[in-house]
Amino acid sequence: MKLEERLDARQIVMEAGMSARPEFYSGRGAIACDLNDKILEKVYQIIQRKHGEEPAKQFAQMVADVPKLSATDFLLTLYRLEGCNWKWDKGLLGREKGVYIDGPTEETKMAVGFATIAGALFGDSSRDETGYIKREFLRRHKINIPETEQRSSYSY
Numbered sequence: 001m002k003l004e005e006r007l008d009a010r011q012i013v014m015e016a017g018m019s020a021r022p023e024f025y026s027g028r029g030a031i032a033c034d035l036n037d038k039i040l041e042k043v044y045q046i047i048q049r050k051h052g053e054e055p056a057k058q059f060a061q062m063v064a065d066v067p068k069l070s071a072t073d074f075l076l077t078l079y080r081l082e083g084c085n086w087k088w089d090k091g092l093l094g095r096e097k098g099v100y101i102d103g104p105t106e107e108t109k110m111a112v113g114f115a116t117i118a119g120a121l122f123g124d125s126s127r128d129e130t131g132y133i134k135r136e137f138l139r140r141h142k143i144n145i146p147e148t149e150q151r152s153s154y155s156y
Helices: 009-015 037-051 053-065 071-083 106-121 130-140 147-151
Strands: none
Touching: 009 037, 009 071, 037 053, 037 130, 053 071, 053 130
């Protein structure tokens, strides 16, 4: 595969319909309007097409292992996976818990920080639709679904 045919992880998520900026979703919790089965499948298909079958399988295992699949944590973990040449290891899981403050300027970082705080104060950050977000994706790719995620679609 030629280098110019490969897309990096940021390009992949944008092609799948997401913002590539983890801070865009900061403090919102794991909600299906940010990340869902269709987006996960698009990302999987693009990785498979542009990087190969094994990186796509590693991505699927990453999805299975992320405990709370907020869009912020998903993006940061995906970027770590790419940084490790598409080889998954649970050690790549971060400790962000859906919060990531970044931006090109100090003012932007401050605005993201305030938006994240507002989300936390008004309850968005506690939302956890992880089971719903990844259940069908994991079934499709024949990955065991943890028992805690089998029981309910939403676990607020």
